Amino acid sequence: MNFRKKNYVAILLVLAVLATSIWAFYPSDSKGSGRAMAMADFSAVTASAGEDSYDAYLNTYSDAERPGDVIRIEGESYSATAGDGFVISDHLDGLDGKAVVTPESGSISWDVQVKQAGLYNLRIHYLPIEGKSSAIERQFAINDKVPFQGAEILLFDRVWGNRQDEIGRDDRGNEIRPRQVEKPAWQLGAFNDRNGYYDEPYSFYFESGEQSISLTALREPMAIDYIELYQDQALMTYEDLKKKYEADGIKPVSDHYIEIQAEDAVAKSSPTLYPLADRSSPTVVPYNVSKLRINTIGGTNWKLPGQWIEWEFEAPEDGLYQIALKQKQDQLRGVYATRSLTIDGQTPFQEMKRLRFNFDMEWKMNVLGEDEPYLFHLTKGTHRIRMMVSLGDIAPLIRTIESSVLKLNELYRKILMITSNTPDPFRDYQLEKRIPDMVPTFEEQAVIIQSVADYLEQSTGERSDKVAVLHTMVGQLKEMIENSETVGNRLSAFKTNVGGLGTWILTVREQPVALDYLIVSSPGTKLPRAEATFFEEVKHELGAYVASYTEDYDSIGNTSEEQDSKITVWVTTGRDQAQVLKSLIDDSFTPDSKVAVDLRLVPGNILLPATLADEGPDVAMQIGEDVPVNYAMRGAAADLTQFSDFEEVAARFHDSGLTPYKYDSGVYALPEQQSFPMLFYRKDILEELGLTPPQTWQDIYNMISVLQKHNMEFWLPIEASNASLVPNATFSALLYQNGGEFYQDEDKKTALDTDISMEMFKKWTQFYTNYKFPVIADFPNRFRTGEMPIGIADYTTYNMLTVLAPEIKGLWDFTLVPGTEQADGTVNHQVASHTTGVMLMENADNKEASWEFMKWWTSKETQIAYGREMEGLMGEAARYPTANAEALEELPWPVKDYNNLASQWEWVRGIPQVPGGYFTGRHLDNAFRRVVNASENPREALNDYVLYINDEIEIKRKEFNLPY
Numbered sequence: 001m002n003f004r005k006k007n008y009v010a011i012l013l014v015l016a017v018l019a020t021s022i023w024a025f026y027p028s029d030s031k032g033s034g035r036a037m038a039m040a041d042f043s044a045v046t047a048s049a050g051e052d053s054y055d056a057y058l059n060t061y062s063d064a065e066r067p068g069d070v071i072r073i074e075g076e077s078y079s080a081t082a083g084d085g086f087v088i089s090d091h092l093d094g095l096d097g098k099a100v101v102t103p104e105s106g107s108i109s110w111d112v113q114v115k116q117a118g119l120y121n122l123r124i125h126y127l128p129i130e131g132k133s134s135a136i137e138r139q140f141a142i143n144d145k146v147p148f149q150g151a152e153i154l155l156f157d158r159v160w161g162n163r164q165d166e167i168g169r170d171d172r173g174n175e176i177r178p179r180q181v182e183k184p185a186w187q188l189g190a191f192n193d194r195n196g197y198y199d200e201p202y203s204f205y206f207e208s209g210e211q212s213i214s215l216t217a218l219r220e221p222m223a224i225d226y227i228e229l230y231q232d233q234a235l236m237t238y239e240d241l242k243k244k245y246e247a248d249g250i251k252p253v254s255d256h257y258i259e260i261q262a263e264d265a266v267a268k269s270s271p272t273l274y275p276l277a278d279r280s281s282p283t284v285v286p287y288n289v290s291k292l293r294i295n296t297i298g299g300t301n302w303k304l305p306g307q308w309i310e311w312e313f314e315a316p317e318d319g320l321y322q323i324a325l326k327q328k329q330d331q332l333r334g335v336y337a338t339r340s341l342t343i344d345g346q347t348p349f350q351e352m353k354r355l356r357f358n359f360d361m362e363w364k365m366n367v368l369g370e371d372e373p374y375l376f377h378l379t380k381g382t383h384r385i386r387m388m389v390s391l392g393d394i395a396p397l398i399r400t401i402e403s404s405v406l407k408l409n410e411l412y413r414k415i416l417m418i419t420s421n422t423p424d425p426f427r428d429y430q431l432e433k434r435i436p437d438m439v440p441t442f443e444e445q446a447v448i449i450q451s452v453a454d455y456l457e458q459s460t461g462e463r464s465d466k467v468a469v470l471h472t473m474v475g476q477l478k479e480m481i482e483n484s485e486t487v488g489n490r491l492s493a494f495k496t497n498v499g500g501l502g503t504w505i506l507t508v509r510e511q512p513v514a515l516d517y518l519i520v521s522s523p524g525t526k527l528p529r530a531e532a533t534f535f536e537e538v539k540h541e542l543g544a545y546v547a548s549y550t551e552d553y554d555s556i557g558n559t560s561e562e563q564d565s566k567i568t569v570w571v572t573t574g575r576d577q578a579q580v581l582k583s584l585i586d587d588s589f590t591p592d593s594k595v596a597v598d599l600r601l602v603p604g605n606i607l608l609p610a611t612l613a614d615e616g617p618d619v620a621m622q623i624g625e626d627v628p629v630n631y632a633m634r635g636a637a638a639d640l641t642q643f644s645d646f647e648e649v650a651a652r653f654h655d656s657g658l659t660p661y662k663y664d665s666g667v668y669a670l671p672e673q674q675s676f677p678m679l680f681y682r683k684d685i686l687e688e689l690g691l692t693p694p695q696t697w698q699d700i701y702n703m704i705s706v707l708q709k710h711n712m713e714f715w716l717p718i719e720a721s722n723a724s725l726v727p728n729a730t731f732s733a734l735l736y737q738n739g740g741e742f743y744q745d746e747d748k749k750t751a752l753d754t755d756i757s758m759e760m761f762k763k764w765t766q767f768y769t770n771y772k773f774p775v776i777a778d779f780p781n782r783f784r785t786g787e788m789p790i791g792i793a794d795y796t797t798y799n800m801l802t803v804l805a806p807e808i809k810g811l812w813d814f815t816l817v818p819g820t821e822q823a824d825g826t827v828n829h830q831v832a833s834h835t836t837g838v839m840l841m842e843n844a845d846n847k848e849a850s851w852e853f854m855k856w857w858t859s860k861e862t863q864i865a866y867g868r869e870m871e872g873l874m875g876e877a878a879r880y881p882t883a884n885a886e887a888l889e890e891l892p893w894p895v896k897d898y899n900n901l902a903s904q905w906e907w908v909r910g911i912p913q914v915p916g917g918y919f920t921g922r923h924l925d926n927a928f929r930r931v932v933n934a935s936e937n938p939r940e941a942l943n944d945y946v947l948y949i950n951d952e953i954e955i956k957r958k959e960f961n962l963p964y
């Protein structure tokens with residue numbers, strides 16, 4: 001590699017920094033002694049995180065004192081509040097004294113007298129107040145200024161546990177996963193990094209004298225007893241602690257063996273940490289070859305930094321004990337998972353900050369300390385062990401790669417502004433001259449990424465897919481250094497590889513470990529065998545094979561309750577969703593209504609043949625919005641308006657949610673989910689370009705030239721071609737905002753041949769013919785890289801970006817879709833929505849009972865419970881887009897984001913379903929593609945397809961004896 005001489009010094013400096021860092025925090029022995037990580041050593045590498053990063057903040061105050069004073073600020077002694085709902089409460093939830101209750105919005109400030117300037121850690125004694133079941137989020141400021149980026153969002157956990165102490169079984173002998181409920185308790189929480197990149201609590205610099213601190217609510221209410229400025233104490237190493245044991249005369253206990261089933265955890269930080277049923281090995285406890293047994297906890301649910309699980313046990317006498325875990329880490333090949341362990345809220349010694357779990361496909365018995373087990377001093381009585389996900393030694397590596405991704409993405413955008421995303425392969429863009437820091441950046445990042453890959457290989461002893469991504473990136477950087485004139489032609493691969501680094505960060509941040517049980521015992525106690533023998537494995541596999549023929553895996557939960565009546569409900573989503581639904585049915589529907597529900601998990605395409613054979617369900621759930629009207633035309637769906645309380649039930653929804661289910665003066669389904677478009681934008685990039693989020697379509701036209709000048713793009717949604725296309729979201733918005741409709745003459749004909757429809761169709765297609773908008777793109781990924789800093793997308797994209805793009809958290813937002821200015825100066829922001837529904841079948845045996853079920857399912861309480869359970873089960877990516885207007889408000893949305901959603905929802909309209917209406921979306925798309933791909937005149941193209949749409953509507957109306 002021909003590195004340029006002018007960069008030798010820079011590369012040597014980077015190597016020196018990395019070498020120093022590696023020696024500073026990598027263990028020199030198997031116990032990991034001397035693992036203390038000097039964070040400042042990484043400041044040069046992670047500087048690209050920006051001047052407001054925590055590393056830069058620590059560097060600024062690297063010479064500051066760390067005073068030993070503990071300064072307590074009583075919660076009720078606040079100096080100011082902004083917003084409503086702040087209340088001082090006495091003896092709240094058993095507290096001895098007063099506390100201030102803070103709502104989920106607004107801010108509260110305290111004045112604090114600091115005697116000695118310096119760096120302090122902060123901790124807060126708080127109680128989670130009942131809210132929307134998500135983690136509490138606050139922004140922290142000193143003297144009205146957020147000190148660094150990480151303080152913009154601080155997380156404070158809620159406490160969760162099993163609702164029942166005993167695990168129940170259904171009538172087929174399967175154990176039922178216990179529901180997780182919140183168990184509020186006063187907690188002492190330090191101000192930590194929410195991403196887990198730093199083991200120690202944040203340090204904040206305070207000047208001497210009177211200072212002001214404030215907490216701004218971002219999500220969820222909490223009560224505050226006090227806040228303390230303090231110093232986090234350094235931990236002893238195990239070797240030093242062992243000498244202290246000897247000096248104090250503390251001896252090991254004998255003949256004690258305490259087995260704690262991991263699934264019996266008494267507290268967790270998240271409802272996703274529910275007990276699991278594992279049938280991977282006959283050695284798990286308890287075990288059954290065919291029936292579900294709740295026997296483990298953790299796995300892929302217990303993987304995010306900061307998540308913790310806590311167990312309680314009784315120590316029979318004072319003395320020294322060893323701790324063993326039956327565990328499995330079968331997800332992270334080429335990396336290791338890390339946990340920190342505390343006993344009664346205290347970390348026993350330094351090595352417990354970073355317990356390493358190496359990859360292995362089988363269950364293992366892991367004695368902490370391995371060949372020379374660690375000994376823990378326990379007094380007689382009740383104790384609690386808490387294990388928390390920690391990034392440990394991986395953290396600085398992730399921070400380093402995250403810094404590299406930010407820097408390479410920034411460079412990618414600079415190159416993109418010159419070459420566009422389709423560079424001319426025969427043109428020399430002279431990028432090395434136009435971007436002077438391009439090659440030096442490539443050289444610097446190649447060295448940094450290679451160093452991370454080398455360490456991972458050395459520490460794990462293998463080369464896996466986790467380091468292959470890093471080597472690929474390094475290889476391309478070296479090629480672009482040697483042949484800088486080819487960078488433009490390599491841009492697509494460069495973007496893919498940088499995206500691969502982003503995915504690497506997400507993958508390595510996740511640290512899953514499964515636990516079967518924990519053993520607290522006398523040192524040297526013989527422990528159970530974790531691995532199955534050959535004969536146990538054979539018996540297990542044969543038994544599972546036989547069970548696959550004898551067990552009913554389609555039915556969910558109890559199937560034969562003795563109740564007044566029984567209905568059959570079909571659901572087409574996954575087993576997890578069905579399990580949650582069945583749990584809710586058994587908890588609150590069946591006991592109240594005395595109606596048993598046979599819930600069955602079925603394929604999505606089975607409803608039609610089953611209905612024709614008169615073998616269908618009483619109620620069909622999660623069906624597309626085109627299904628109910630099609631069944632109603634054929635007399636297979638029941639009209640819900642026949643029930644006396646229909647109007648009361650319909651009031652739960654916006655009228656837009658019911659529109660697709662109306663036909664011939666009847667309503668044939670209730671909406672379950674309703675989603676609609678929102679405008680997503682990158683705040684950082686728009687600010688860079690001097691742009692603001694557009695309020696109208698004219699604003700979009702005004703910003704197109706600025707975006708395209710920098711080779712960036714605006715995204716408008718285009719659905720993939722398929723047989724059941726819905727009308728395009730952009731066209732629907734333009735049509736509705738300008739007073740257009742999809743159908744006319746009492747829904748007997750399409751209205752796409754009206755002047756307003758033709759004009760809007762032309763306007764829509766011109767975005768692609770005149771302004772060259774992309775027809776195909778991965779919007780979330782391009783939004784993440786900054787190529788598409790703004791676009792319109794379904795609001796559920798929010799969930800995806802929150803989970804898959806953590807590196808841009810706080811850098812983006814969403815708001816109302818741009819509207820059309822009206823004659824009176826107001827702006828019309830109307831958009832169309834899409835729904836799924838729950839349908840009552842005409843041949844249902846017990847329609848009254850089925851209607852009771854539908855009312856229960858679409859009620860505010862059930863929709864909230866289901867939404868929270870699903871988010872608890874699968875995380876934020878599974879946030880439920882309920883159609884119940886009141887329920888959406890109670891789901892775990894940050895207040896600001898919910899307000900944006902609620903504002904847009906007021907502008908939402910539904911698209912009616914009519915006989916033959918399935919041709920509308922399909923032929924609208926056909927006309928669009930003829931204009932965009934074949935350069936046909938928009939009016940002529942749409943007119944041609946209007947004939948097909950009208951013909952199909954007429955044919956269907958004749959078929960069902962409707963006026964035409």
